[in-house]
Amino acid sequence: MSRPHLPLKIPDYTIITMTADRLTYYIERYLDGSITPEEWSILQELMHQPESQQVLEELMEIQLTARHSAGFTYPSVIERLKTDLLVKVQQENSARQTTIKPIPLYKRKWLRYAAAILILTTGTFIYYFNNKTIQSPGPEEIAIAKNDIAPGTNRAVLTINNNQRIELDSGKNGISISGNITYNDGEKIASAGQLVQLATPRGGQWQATLPDGSAVWLNAASSIRFPSTFSEDERRVEVTGEAYFEIAKDATRPFKVIGGNQEIEVLGTSFNFNAYDDEAIVATTLLQGSVKVSLRNGAGKVLIPGQQSQLHRNNSFTVTNNVNTSEVIAWKNGLFQFKNATVESIMKQVARWYDIEVKIESGASQEIDGSFPRNTQLSNVLKILELTDKVRFKVDGKKVIVMQGY
Known part of the structure; x- marks a missing residue:
């Protein structure tokens, strides 16, 4: 269905019957930077109509309810949306002059909350006209949008027998190793x-089916190394970074993961292994089955x-008992998910x-809760985090400076 066309001068009966779809249309046009001065005037007019406030409230409830039921939450932002959005609109209504004038965005915080609805719901690209009057995007704004940093994607390098290096096709969604290596x-x-290594760079991820039918998902900056055919008495792999495993059952051949100065032995199970060099701990999290974690000094534990x-x-x-496993493997399911997480760990x-x-500058050490998709531009992630008021960001190319919030 095509978007409805509205003339610049809107009769009263049209405003009264304004639908959520039409209102959303103009908000989306504003957020993606494509709104024209005429459309901006229409949106300003609509947002100040008493009838539109009920539409906004209903739209917010629908979007937040749907988002919450799907498991995507951002508690502090949701609370602010529920308590502040209509208040901000009403405050502007009472202070509004008869003539519509462009107003800088920092004086229109209610629109920031409306933007949060779309961030939480769709992950749509957001560009804010900070400290500027609203106008059609000029060359500078377009350049900023084009220079945004895209999320990671399927990227990996396959190395065979330590000498044959193959960059895998990012348009594919995984490989299988069984005699031959295929997508x-x-x-x-x-x-x-004889020997296979699969490695992802920063900004990459990959999935592979191993020779025994077990499945492994590699997070960014990770690797797995294994023989093309497992031995008769064990299935042995070496891992760096982070990987999630779903192990095929084979009582005669335990599956062993070597990495992070420890060995994990399983028969058939699902678990996550995190052994990044820049993390304070090497963590093995069990979802199903059982695993035995053994250290080089002989200590260990069956989980x-x-x-x-x-x-x-x-x-x-x-x-640690009763770990939130959905948070641990959120990366594998395409999410960032945090609970009482430090800014540094995020x-x-x-x-x-x-x-x-x-x-990270001194003072930016708050703990943050939240969940949002990984398949969105970097600017969206930073804007979402800034909405907590706990952190601020300055971006210089591919360098991000984290500062204390307001």
């Missing part, structure tokens, strides 16, 4: 050789579902996924 659609890549073993950099070893994930450099 999941059956297209042959190469013969497997049950919901437990996470933690090997600290000082070699101390602990086990930005490490963001840096790896967007392949950026991050500098």
Whole structure:
């Protein structure tokens, strides 16, 4: 269905019967930077009509309810939306002059809350005209939008027998190793050789089916190394970075993951392994089945579902119960998800996924809760985090400076 066309001069009965779809249309045009001066005047007029306030309230409730039921939440932003949006509109109504004039965005905070609806719901690209009157985007604004940093995607390099290097097709969604190496659609890549390594760069991810039928998902800046044919007594792989495994059952051949100064032994299970060098701990989180985590000094623990073993950099070893496993594997499901997470830990994930450099200034040490998609531009992620008022950002090319919030 095409978008409705509205003339610049809108009769009263048209405003009274204004639908949520039409109102959303102009808000979306504003947010993506394509709104014309005439459309901006229409949107200003509509937003100040008493009839539109009910539409806005209903739209907000629909969008937030749908988003919450789908598992995407951002508690602090949602609370502000519910309590402040209509108040801001009403305040502007009472202070509004008869003649419509362009008003800088920083004086129109209600529109910032309306923008949050679309961020939470669609992940649409957001560009704010900070400290400027609203107008059609000029060359400078277009350049900024074009220079935004895209999210990570399917990117990986396959190395066979330590000498044959193949950059995998980012348009594919995984590979399978069984004699030959093929994409999941059956297209042959190469013969497997004897030793296979799959590695993702910063800003990359990949999925692979191993020779025994087990499945592995690699997060950004990670690798897995294994023989093209497992031995008769064990299935052994070496991992760096982060990987999620779903292991095919084989009671006669335990599956062993080597990495982070430890060994994980499983028979058939689902678990996440995080051993990034810049993290304070090496974490193994069990979702299903059981695993035995063994350290080089002989210590170890058999985990049950919901437990996470933690090997600290000082070699101390602990086990945490009742871990939020959905948060642990959110990356595999296409999400950033945090609960009482420090700014430092959040930005490490963001840096790896967007392949950026991050500098955190003193004072930016707040804890943040939230959940939002990974398949959105970097600017969206930073805007969402800024809406908590706990952090601010300055972007210089591929360097992001994190500052204390307001």
